[in-house]
Amino acid sequence: GAGVSQSPSNKVTEKGKDVELRCDPISGHTALYWYRQSLGQGLEFLIYFQGNSAPDKSGLPSDRFSAERTGGSVSTLTIQRTQQEDSAVYLCASAANNYGYTFGSGTRLTVV
Amino acid sequence: DAKTTQPPSMDCAEGRAANLPCNHSTISGNEYVYWYRQIHSQGPQYIIHGLKNNETNEMASLIITEDRKSSTLILPHATLRDTAVYYCIVRPSNTGNQFYFGTGTSLTVIP
Numbered sequence: 001g002a003g004v005s006q007s008p009s010n011k012v013t014e015k016g017k018d019v020e021l022r023c024d025p026i027s028g029h030t031a032l033y034w035y036r037q038s039l040g041q042g043l044e045f046l047i048y049f050q051g052n053s054a055p056d057k058s059g060l061p062s063d064r065f066s067a068e069r070t071g072g073s074v075s076t077l078t079i080q081r082t083q084q085e086d087s088a089v090y091l092c093a094s095a096a097n098n099y100g101y102t103f104g105s106g107t108r109l110t111v112v
Numbered sequence: 113d114a115k116t117t118q119p120p121s122m123d124c125a126e127g128r129a130a131n132l133p134c135n136h137s138t139i140s141g142n143e144y145v146y147w148y149r150q151i152h153s154q155g156p157q158y159i160i161h162g163l164k165n166n167e168t169n170e171m172a173s174l175i176i177t178e179d180r181k182s183s184t185l186i187l188p189h190a191t192l193r194d195t196a197v198y199y200c201i202v203r204p205s206n207t208g209n210q211f212y213f214g215t216g217t218s219l220t221v222i223p
Contacts, residue, residue, distance in 0.1 A: 043213035091155050100146055103155030
């Protein structure tokens, strides 16, 4: 497709369960970012991938969070042992060099 | 560290120009000014960016002061669909540096 695709669009999970969120970036975009946005808050950076370089994980809030990007394309964000404070919209964005991000529509995660 | 300061909220009458200010007094010489907006329940949308010259596209105009310490995003004829949170961000043009989204300006266009 022409845009950044994220799935699922909504996810409700029980506290303590693991979840996987998927991002399909725009074809050819070498950079991929994950952000999260809690209700009424700004965007919080989580992790950044650029080509084959080691990812910038400086924004991951705890070791329960991890992400990978296979083949320089699709990315999966995994949250282990989910907590209620993990409830947020998780946004993925991709970028080509020298231009701005294109964001997906996000995955709304609710931990109950 | 968002490096920008914006008013938390603004109102604008439908059909009038919306002028959204942003202060970025610590901007570096290689940093661009980017504007994004986020309509409720959607991902942020790119609007415009610039280095030092004023820029215009089909969505908006960007006016950057000569000293580059502040800028103004102008929506020339605001519509109800322009109601959104507008984020002003500074960063180098190359990818490899994350965008720091501050709290932005919540613009409400009033009928």
